[in-house]
Amino acid sequence: MAETVAVRSGEGQGPEPVGFAYEERPRLLEGLRAYGLIVAMWVRSTMAYRASFVMTTFGNLAVTAFDFLTIVLMFTHVDALGGYTLPEIALLYGVSATAFGLCDLLLGSMERLGRRVRDGTLDTLLVRPVPVLAQVAADRFALRRIGRVVQGLAVLVYALATLDIAWTPLKVAMLPVMVISGAAVFGAVFVCGAAFQFVAQDASQVQSAFTYGGATLLQYPPTIFAKDLVRGVTFVVPLAFVSWLPTLYVLDREYPLDLPQWVAFLSPVVAVAFGALAGLAWRAALRTYRSTGS
Amino acid sequence: MDGFAQEATGAGGDGFGTLEDGFITLDGLEKVFQVRRRAGLLRRERHEVRAVDGISFQVARGEMVGYIGPNGAGKSTTIKMLTGILTPSGGSLRVAGIDPSRERTRLAHRIGVVFGQRTTLWWDLPLRDSYRLMHRMYRIPDGRYRENLDRCVELLDLGELLEVPVRQLSLGQRMRGDIAAALLHDPEVLYLDEPTIGLDVISKAKVRQFLKELNVERGTTVLLTTHDLTDIEQLCRRVMVIDHGRLMYDGSLAGLHEVGESERMLVVDLERELPPIELKSDGSGPGLRAVKVEGPRQWLAFPASASAAPLVARIAAQYPLMDLSVREPDIEAVIARMYRAAP
Numbered sequence: 001m002a003e004t005v006a007v008r009s010g011e012g013q014g015p016e017p018v019g020f021a022y023e024e025r026p027r028l029l030e031g032l033r034a035y036g037l038i039v040a041m042w043v044r045s046t047m048a049y050r051a052s053f054v055m056t057t058f059g060n061l062a063v064t065a066f067d068f069l070t071i072v073l074m075f076t077h078v079d080a081l082g083g084y085t086l087p088e089i090a091l092l093y094g095v096s097a098t099a100f101g102l103c104d105l106l107l108g109s110m111e112r113l114g115r116r117v118r119d120g121t122l123d124t125l126l127v128r129p130v131p132v133l134a135q136v137a138a139d140r141f142a143l144r145r146i147g148r149v150v151q152g153l154a155v156l157v158y159a160l161a162t163l164d165i166a167w168t169p170l171k172v173a174m175l176p177v178m179v180i181s182g183a184a185v186f187g188a189v190f191v192c193g194a195a196f197q198f199v200a201q202d203a204s205q206v207q208s209a210f211t212y213g214g215a216t217l218l219q220y221p222p223t224i225f226a227k228d229l230v231r232g233v234t235f236v237v238p239l240a241f242v243s244w245l246p247t248l249y250v251l252d253r254e255y256p257l258d259l260p261q262w263v264a265f266l267s268p269v270v271a272v273a274f275g276a277l278a279g280l281a282w283r284a285a286l287r288t289y290r291s292t293g294s
Numbered sequence: 295m296d297g298f299a300q301e302a303t304g305a306g307g308d309g310f311g312t313l314e315d316g317f318i319t320l321d322g323l324e325k326v327f328q329v330r331r332r333a334g335l336l337r338r339e340r341h342e343v344r345a346v347d348g349i350s351f352q353v354a355r356g357e358m359v360g361y362i363g364p365n366g367a368g369k370s371t372t373i374k375m376l377t378g379i380l381t382p383s384g385g386s387l388r389v390a391g392i393d394p395s396r397e398r399t400r401l402a403h404r405i406g407v408v409f410g411q412r413t414t415l416w417w418d419l420p421l422r423d424s425y426r427l428m429h430r431m432y433r434i435p436d437g438r439y440r441e442n443l444d445r446c447v448e449l450l451d452l453g454e455l456l457e458v459p460v461r462q463l464s465l466g467q468r469m470r471g472d473i474a475a476a477l478l479h480d481p482e483v484l485y486l487d488e489p490t491i492g493l494d495v496i497s498k499a500k501v502r503q504f505l506k507e508l509n510v511e512r513g514t515t516v517l518l519t520t521h522d523l524t525d526i527e528q529l530c531r532r533v534m535v536i537d538h539g540r541l542m543y544d545g546s547l548a549g550l551h552e553v554g555e556s557e558r559m560l561v562v563d564l565e566r567e568l569p570p571i572e573l574k575s576d577g578s579g580p581g582l583r584a585v586k587v588e589g590p591r592q593w594l595a596f597p598a599s600a601s602a603a604p605l606v607a608r609i610a611a612q613y614p615l616m617d618l619s620v621r622e623p624d625i626e627a628v629i630a631r632m633y634r635a636a637p
Binding site: 124127130290 | 327374377378379380381398399400402403405407409412413414416418419423426427430431432
């Protein structure tokens, strides 16, 4: 260590002082800072082509809007789906779509990791002084993905406006909590998927099955799915905590699998636990990275 | 040319890895990859590839070292362990007192890395944006950043390229951009993995000149891998040869030529077709012999350590010489001869 100090104060062998003060900082904060820096740069560069940005964002919004329209169309023929009305399904849909949209906006770039592992360009991220996860997540940040969030929020507002809910303070608090912890659970799935891409380098489709597939699944009431599937998404990949359980609580509906009522409040706890688990998986995976031949 | 290069790069380091306080220290470094190979329809065979197989050396602060070897010798794998990208399978490794794979981000502040094969810049962004991001990411003090950027822009001729997205740059321009990016945070060590690969002669010269000055003026320790022996000749006093993951040679370039008994080639165009030229070695210099004759053109081999000038003078005195050029030996040939020389 003594040597390091000497160098910093300019007493090294070099003719000029080399290097400058470097302090140890908490990794989480460093990661968030780096994420912010990279995202800001991409947003700036996107805004250089404002017209193109506006058009792709509207395109994104339109495509996701059709998604909900199909559900609306379905309800012109039936009055209820699995015992749920259109506004109730809209609430499920809104929560899930907003949570997934938020996560996709913030971490959607991680899908590209597999390619980086395959062609060895991950090397260049590893030689920078900030956490690799932050760099991978912020890489080519696409603000246009905000379209999905806007659409999810619109459906959510529609649901809240038409539903006749007996509001309690707890139910009101539940709304933002379930959207945010939902986004966190999806985020953890993204990170796990990314970690898996170190092992199986073209596994981004497996990840999509859980993320896009999961988001679609959660847009429908649990009553229309097979028990085993519901059990799987509750206990194995805790996607059910994203919207099903908390939304059912808000709607005063029966839970699937005869779960007790209080599990609805577990969603932030599950989100944090699953997030930590994903973090560990990521660390382990990064250590197995073997780069490419040259 | 040889003598000039050696004098110019002799600023830092006083020995060939004999210093006790090695700035970069490798001790029995190993990297073993488990490779699974298809051996039948479903069966897979596992076997080990020892990419780096027990390498030890030390590099003193301010040294400029060439790290050469044929394809697949383990050069890049070594560099990747020195930067913390790969975790060694065995042995120990310290760069500026830091264990790279355990404290990768801490080390990142003190090293600069240039990969000839891939860019560390952001592909879709103008150079200036990439640099700006580096500035914040490495927390480079404003004054220092401006000073370093200005210096790199001037010496590497980047002025007109700053607003151009990286993907639109030519290979040589991109390489210069990459070198600047690796130096903005005043690294103490610079690793260059094939920095002149695919560059034209002018770009190569620019890059070499810049590296030479960097080493002399800033005392930056430089470790470069290359396929181009000219890089080594012009930049490095010390060269290490690696093959099959083992260190084959560690010493001066001249010594390598001796060990490898390598030869340079003098290609001469004569006025007319003549019998093969043969010069015996005498008091004034070494001999040379024709290895190939094609009409008036002859290929003449002579020891790489010898100077070409007296030979050219002797040929010009005896033969009707029209034109000539000197070809450097390639690294593969030198190493191949080295094997034959040392069984």
